[in-house]
Amino acid sequence: MKRRQLVRGALAAGLTTPALAALSGTRQSFAQALTRPVQAEVSELEAAAERFSYGYQGQAPTEVLAELVEYFDEKIPPLLDRPQSVTARMRLCRTAGQMAGMAAIVLGDLGERTEARGWFDIAARAAAESGDQQLHAWTLARKAMVPLNYRSPREAARLAEESRQIAGTTPTAASTLAAAVAARAYALSGHTDKARDALTDADRFMERISGEQRADTWLGHCEQKHHVHLSHALTALGETRRARESQDRALALSAPTSSMTRTLLLIDAAMCVHRDGDTEQACRQAAAALTNVSAHYRTGLTHTRAMELHRAIPAEHQAEPAARALRQLLAV
Incomplete structure (x- = not known):
């Protein structure tokens, strides 16, 4: 705003020395913007996206989400607003699609379905603009x-x-x-x-x-x-x-730090036990899977999957101690 006012004020008096100086300053400022290393910054973003892609790595989902969204907010919009080559923009959109998609994954794991869908929509738009069909398919x-x-x-x-x-x-x-x-x-x-x-x-x-x-x-x-x-x-x-x-x-094949994945697999195993006829043991296994993981991983998807097992318990088994214990654990 200040530069625009300076240029207008100088030009009002004609192409005087101050006016030409103001024009020169504007030109140099724009030239600097054009020569900033956009490619280097895009490469840094691509490296960050690769780092995020390795998942939780033992961190709480909320911590990963906070870092992802902060990185996305601070780095990507300013780059999108700057002049860049077609190739650089395609790379930037591809990275934006990856990061938005990963944020959506965490939101889905946390049970925030509406917000997750919104971030997946952003990811799909960015992927489509990047021209990467496989990334677009991945987001969907x-x-x-x-x-x-x-x-x-x-x-x-x-x-x-x-x-x-x-x-x-x-x-x-x-x-x-x-x-x-x-x-x-x-x-x-x-x-x-x-x-x-x-x-x-x-x-x-x-x-x-x-x-x-x-x-x-x-x-x-x-x-x-x-x-x-x-x-x-x-x-x-x-x-x-x-x-x-x-x-x-x-x-x-799962790392010890893959807490959410391991818990989901154990709940699947409990559901198999239930399907094979031992509902009491299934409830005990599901409850053990939930209690052996930190509170960060007992909400959202793991809670939903365990609730599916509880809903599948026939009415005649609902009063059994193991079923009641699972219900109480899910009510917390």
């Missing part, structure tokens, strides 16, 4: 996990199928994830044939992806993550033997 597959994890499997299936269309049939992390999420959604909504077909596709893709596509990050689709998805889908299908195999494999 991840977005599908919000209604999937909170009892809206039909909406999850719709989003997963949209993701599959964008990802195509090339084996990638996104196409594998989309097929796995579709399998879970169809299994939960009772479409067993579609669920099994999607599982077949997910397994086929998983066998063929390699390199960074198999990275153990939020953006990749490693063997551990694959078995986490299979665990949930197969548990919902009632295929408890295969589900246990995936649970055991996923737990063996």
Whole structure:
């Protein structure tokens, strides 16, 4: 504002020496903006996105979210407002899509569904502008996990199928994830044939992806993550033997710091015990899984998954001590 007033005031008197000096100052300021190392700053953002992609690493979800959103807010909008090459903008939009998507993942884990969907929408827009079809498909597959994890499997299936269309049939992390999420959604909504077909596709893709596509990050689709998805889908299908195999494999591949993932797998295992007829033991296992993890990880998704088990308990078992203890734990 001050520079604009200075230029206008100087020009009002004509192209005098002060006016030309003011114009020169404006030109130099803009030239400096053009020559700032945008590429270097984008590279720094890409490195930060890679660091965030490794997940919680033992941190509380709220701490990760705070850092992600602060980084996103302080770094990305100022860069988007600056002049840059087409290539730099595409890279920036791609990184913005990744960071927004990761913030949405944490919000979904915390049970903040509306906010998670909003961040996934931002991620999808940024991914689309970047031209990265696989990132766009990834954001939609991840977005599908919000209604999937909170009892809206039909909406999850719709989003997963949209993701599959964008990802195509090339084996990638996104196409594998989309097929796995579709399998879970169809299994939960009772479409067993579609669920099994999607599982077949997910397994086929998983066998063929390699390199960074198999990275153990939020953006990749490693063997551990694959078995986490299979665990949930197969548990919902009632295929408890295969589900246990995936649970055991996923737990063996999960780091001790992967508290949320390990808890979800243990709750899936408890649901398998219930499906096999031992409801009392299932309740004890689910309660143990929740009490053995810090309070940071007993809300949102883990609480919802444990509630699914509790709702599945027949009325005649609701008064049993183990069922009452689980209900009391979930009421806290």
